[in-house]
Amino acid sequence: MMELLDHDTFLQRLAALFESSKEHGSIWLTHKRLIYEGAAITMGSVGGADGENDYPCLVRVTDGDAVKFSTTVNSNELEKFHHAYGTLLKASMTTLRKRDKKREKQRAEQVARRKKKMTEPVVVDGPKRGNGRRKRQRQLKAAGKQEESQRKAKQREEAANAKSASAP
Incomplete structure (x- = not known):
């Protein structure tokens, strides 16, 4: 079952997951536009007062087995979240193997x-x-x-x- 977390908890758990999988293992990160059940899929013309829909971003993390968690990021929080998220990714991906x-x-x-x-x-x-x-x-x-x-x-x-x- 996928666990929905707030941004800070999500980033803390992601850092812990990177630490636990340093020696071996894989982590899958996915980003998707969140669509609610029954909502229109089309973008643009239909929607809010200024004519544009506001879709949050869904960020998921899994190790392919037991650990599965996610968070949703609204467009007004996106820049702040991506700054913290990018910093975490840069710091955590130092153990990647170089291509032969x-x-x-x-x-x-x-x-x-x-x-x-x-x-x-x-x-x-x-x-x-x-x-x-x-x-x-x-x-x-x-x-x-x-x-x-x-x-x-x-x-x-x-x-x-x-x-x-x-x-x-």
């Missing part, structure tokens, strides 16, 4: 080599019988594998295109 760019580069190069190998045609040469027959057989097997991988890649691409075309 060397490993990412190696993986990108490996993927590029695989794609290049898949697109380069395999040349089948050599005698069908006698010396060099085994070499020719390996080349034929490699050509068959390459055709199969190209066919599978084409199917995946078509499925992805069909999925993106059907998505709104």
